[in-house]
Amino acid sequence: MIPSQFKAWSVAALLVLSPSAFAQDEDVFAQYREMFGDDNPADLVSWDGEDLWSEARGPKNATLEECDLGLGPGVVEGAYAQLPRYFADTDKVMDLETRLVHCMVELQGFDAAEITAKPFTSTGEPQTDLEKLSTYIAGASKGMPVSIDLDHPKTKLAYELGKKMFFYRSGPYDFGCSTCHRQSGKRIRLQALPNLSPGAEDADKVYTTWPGYRISQGSVRTFEWRMRDCGRQQRMPEMTFGSDIAIGLITYLAAEANDAEMDAPGLKR
Amino acid sequence: MQITLNAHRAWLLAPLAGACLIAACSSEKTPEAKTAAAAHEIPGAHSAAHIDAAFEAALQSSFHPKGQAGMDRLERNDMQRACSSAEGPSTEVAQAIMKAAQENVKFPADGNYLGDWKAGKALASIGTGLQYSDDPSIPNGGNCYACHQMEPDEIAYGTIGPSLTGYGKLRGQSEEMLKFTWTRMYNPHAYNACSHMPRFGDAGILTEQQLKDAMAFLFDPESPVNQ
């Protein structure tokens, strides 16, 4: 039974709670970020990637200059802004990182399993080849509009898988991407959370600034890493590099950011 | 003994839970999500059934076990299934979720709701627990600060949940309030179907003692939350 006095002030408590609970405070870190100017250590990683692109390597001792990122062999400028996309030669939807692995295997003779066993660096270690190449290639789309072509059935299916995964809640904490990313103006501690649900424009600001230099780890992080690490914090098993769900999520988020201007590599917490 | 709430009275607690509803961990049907999804209809090349089938297959092929996180964590219970959509559950399903949640709450065996607020303060800012990167032998954190404001002078707080500053000072320690707050932590779906808040008790994330410590952090007059 609910005692009457409990009823009265429970409403009062609500009033007290409400103001601060919904304070849309300004960005606490605007001043901090603004002091960085445009001097982003990711630029050094981007240079390394540019060198790797045209360096003869691997068992076949070949460069990546014949690699087709979707705009024709060797075309780098603008390629990232249109990825992920369907590739006829593999009959699969691929994001930049899986396409790079494909080229490193086909053109240079590297072993796919070896590359994908450790696609991401750990704090304090040098950047992986994939990270250097991704930073360079993403930087070569700076200023260009994201344009994901959803007409191809396989790309559209990847989009649908990504959207479905966005709302998928499981595991001990019942977490899904939507737990943190379906509302606007929210934050975890002081970490602003972009609203990435269908139609939410925060995807414009977010998707276009990956890959980005993570200050906290002193290294550039790519979007495949971003998907894997979110999965980790959702208490899920580890997401496989280049898997259908990873590429689906990336296709979904990229499509939600269609027409936004690429501005990578970014500078992140 | 658990709170028997008839439907008529349930909305009385709703204002309190409502703070959560309105603030952030509202259930699915926020107007914003509904219109956004509709406005974003891309001409479907695939039927829902086709997508579902492709999704189940993708799920199994896209993850691999690591550390304490096995593939079982991809399976869903009824609540998770009902809460895994943009639109959210129907009213009856939401009521069923709340009822099931209320019925399974385990209150403290010794009837004592309050532990050590200092231990509660510690677990409020520990965000690890049950991730494959975590050591299973170390107790899980509560990570309350991820989503809630608590001590007035701690600036690193989240805003997904309502502010809990002054919780005990405002509410006192009546039996009903202790029960309500314990239930809120044990299984938030008891008052808010599809809440974003983890089921700290029901999912075995925190032990009974940890829940008591967190309650003390909220209720104990000595606790900095109430200064």
Next chain:
Amino acid sequence: MAGKMRVRASIKNGVTEVKALMSHPMETGLRKDTDGNPIPAHHITDVEVKLNDKVVLTAYWGGSVSQNPFLSFEINGGAPGDKLSIMWKDNKGESQTEEVTLK
């Protein structure tokens, strides 16, 4: 392997503004790796900047300068064709030099 260094210098009404980004882990020696053993100190200790062989700045750094360090400063004077060089040395004796010609 001493990484790259990126130096940008621009002359604006008689003052040369210099911005440098250096690639270096800057380990303090206090950090531990994932299995708990300390990572040895490895950080830049000395930086020397010259304009046509005249020292225009000397810096001494500890391990608490951030990883991939950034440095910016201004020199009165400097004309197109002048040579600006930046050299750093770390506690392992590694060194990196970058020389740029002012435009």
Next chain:
Amino acid sequence: MTTTRRSFLKFGGAMLGTLATAALWPLQVFAARPDDAFKSKSMTDLEKLLGGTPTDSADIDFKTPDIAENGAVVPVSIESNIPGTSEIMILVEQNPNPLSAMFLIPEGTKPAVSTRIKVAQTSNLIAVVKANGKLYSSTKETKVTLGGCGG
């Protein structure tokens, strides 16, 4: 401002060609680096090493963020308007080793530097300036927050 190498070169105006070279001239021994100052653990013995307690001065323009999203990289900039400035130092009171960086400013170089430093926890940051053999300082607090989602 695209910064890939090629466009970096194309960038017109005051930009410049980059010439990565091996050490062009023999490694000079720098005027002594005060190694012990960098190892000192407390402000008090640091002040002994640096030659006295600095007097607070409003003529030092010391910019630091009030709240740092991440203590690993905190941008700081110091400009001394005190005539005869020959040295600028950055100290972080709560760091295990408070002395972070020291800059020797010869004639003809503006006494102004910007860099990025590590701040272990919320702390006072102190810019110390040596001018005509006297020490001056400016102090500002930077809050370092619990970054990220706590995971």
